[in-house]
Amino acid sequence: MNTETLSSIRPVGISGSSTWFIVGFVSLVIVTACLAGMAPIALSVAAVFLFAGPHNWMEARYILGRLPARTGRLFPFFLVSFVGIVGLTVAFWLIPSYLRIAGNSLDYSTLYAGWNSLFLLWIATLIHMRSRTNPRFDAGWVWPVAFLLIAGVWLEPFALSVLLVYLHPCVAFIxxxxxxxxxxxxxxxxxxxxxxxxxxGWLFVCWQSYQAPAMAGDDPITMALMAHAGDWFLTDIPPRLLVATHAYLEMIHYGIWIVLIPLLGLRSVPWSLKTIPMARRSVSWQSAITTFLLLGLLIVFVLWACFLVDYSTTRTIYFLVAMFHVLAEIPFLLRML
Amino acid sequence: MKTLPRLLVFGLLLIGTSITRADVRFDPPEKPKLRIVVDLGAKKPALLTPARPEGIRDVDPLDKKEESQTTRPRLWIVGAALTLAFITGGIWLVRKGTSHKILSLIVCAGLVTTVGAIAYADIPVPKKAKPKEQTLLFEGEFELSAKGDKSWTLVLDPKTFEKIQKAKLPE
Structure with a gap:
């Protein structure tokens, strides 16, 4: 067992003045806004192709570095988190398969409204549990808000799903x-x-999108991008603006996860296991974490290969699978509050 | 004595909610309309479909059972969720001990929601102006059905066909 205490390990990234950090952050936003405004499809394709896999790996590595070695009193919170992440992801994958079965009794609106309701109840439960551990806070508002939102998702079953597409990149800011x-x-x-x-930057993206000609949207890639940005739901908004907005937020999200958070937060190089508390438990745990991270790297390379073979199909499958990391961020964010 | 103002606030909120619910615009499902126009500037024939086609049925259009089977349970769930929201919200406020600040915030939020909903419900839907260069040959209700094969088929009854034949193009 490594006797080096975590507190003695200092960040390997940037230190000193905040100027360079802010210059980096603002530059990332400005460059992304320009690219998203002028070439939204190219940016969206390139960003997902290059950074989707690596950002998931960096996120997993960062979360591992923050998880405690032993759950202790937080065991119920981690159990509910794990059951919710796995259960909701599997249910999300199964909905399209179920809808393809002939003679099914539930329509797509009911299924997605049901999924969104479970998702909201899961978040409400996690917030409630989180409020009972230090630092404590009053979470009585959570249930009325959750039930109000559930009423909303049964009236408009796809609104929350489309909203999540745009809200998830913003979690990185918090x-x-x-x-x-x-x-x-x-x-x-x-x-x-x-x-x-x-x-x-987003206002610039809007201005550019309204200046540019309308998107043709007759090739599989553009159609996949437009569908993912929710053009089928937000029919009154030009598809170009939707794709550009999503590409803009997604690219900043990737930039934060791949560059800024690792530079600020990682206390060692990403492949070093000494700052992962769980890996310090025993040799077997260390092997398991190493296997997990190596498997993650392998998936990143497989994803790149699949993108090269069939971009639009891989993108659709990726965003279906990526629900796992969208859900995993929620309990992690709650623990960081 | 403390419970009286709370009850008063909740009563006012409930009344506000009922007024709002009663005033919510209810658009009965419109029957799809068919328009046949001649566009002198058009280079190819075109079939323009609404962005969100409504009223497409793959069963008998008079059969309303299928629609009610999915919407009614959904509305029950909406009602149950709203009831639970009000109950849990009320319990939270009572346990927390409502201060004047929170009470005034709730009253303001309720008023804004009520007035906003009434105003939204009363906004007239703007009608799109007809393009000037097009000549309308026919406009009326028609049946939209998903019974056809892969092609879009426009079926005309003899009366409509007669009307179209009689129409004259501008010179």
């Missing part, structure tokens, strides 16, 4: 803030001052 609070507290003010650049 996680970056939490990471700054943890490792570079004095930089938080600078980050907060820099945050308005995101809506400003």
């Amino acid at each position: 996680l970056l803030d939490r990471e700054l609070k943890r490792s570079h507290r004095e930089w938080r003010w600078a980050y907060w001052f820099a945050l308005p650049v995101i809506p400003l």
Whole structure:
């Protein structure tokens, strides 16, 4: 067992002034806004192809570094989190298969409304459980809000699903803030001052999208991008703006996960296991974590190969599978609050 | 004595909700309409379908059973969820001990929602202007059905066909 304490390991990334961090963050947003406004399809295709897999790997590595070696009193929270992540992901995968079965008794609206209801109840349960551990807070508001949202999803079953497509990239902004609070507290003010650049960049994306000609949308890749951005639901918004907005948010999300959070938060190089508490438990745990991370790397390479063979199909499958990491971020975010 | 203002607030909220619910715009499902136009500037014939086609049935159009089987249980769930929201919200407020600040916030939120919903329900739907260069040959209700094969088939009854034949193109 390694006797080195975690507190003695310092971040390997940037240190000192917040200027370079803010310059990096603002540059990322400005460059992404320009690319998303001018070439949304190219940016969306390139961003998912290059960064989707690596960002999932970096996220898994970061979460492993933050998970405690033993769950202890938090066991119920981790159990509910795990059951929810796996159960909801599997249910999400099974819905399209079920709908293809001839003579099924439930229609797609009922299935997605049911899935969204379970998802909301799961989040409400996690917030409730989180509120009972330190630092404690009053979470009585959670249930009325959850039931109000459930009423909403049964009236408009796809609204929340489409909203999640745009909200999920924004979770990275909150996680970056939490990471700054943890490792570079004095930089938080600078980050907060820099945050308005995101809506400003989006306004630029809107302006560019309205200036540009309408999207043709007759090839499989463009159709896949438009469908993922929710053009079938948000019919009054030009598909180009939807694709551009999604590409813009997704690219910033990737930038935060692949560059900023690792530079700020990782206390060692990503392939070093000494800062993963679970890997310090025993040799067998260390082997399991190593296998998990190597398997993750293999999946990244397989994903690149599949993207090269058939981009639109791989993208559709990827975003179906990616539900796992969307869900995994929620309990992780709650623990960081 | 503390319970009286709370009850008053909840009563007002419930009344507000009922008024709002009663005023919510209810659009009965419109029967799809068929328009046949001649566009002198068009290079090819075109079949324009609505972005969200409504009223497509693969069963008898008079059979309303299928529709009610899916919408009714859904509305029950909406009702149950709203009831649970109000119950849990009420319990939370009672346990928390409502301060004047929270009470005024709830009243304001309720008023904004009520007035907003009434205003939204009363907004007239803007009608799209007809393009000037097109000549309308026919406009009326028709049956939209998914019974056909892969092609889009326009079936005309003799009366409609007669009307179209009689129509004259602008010179």
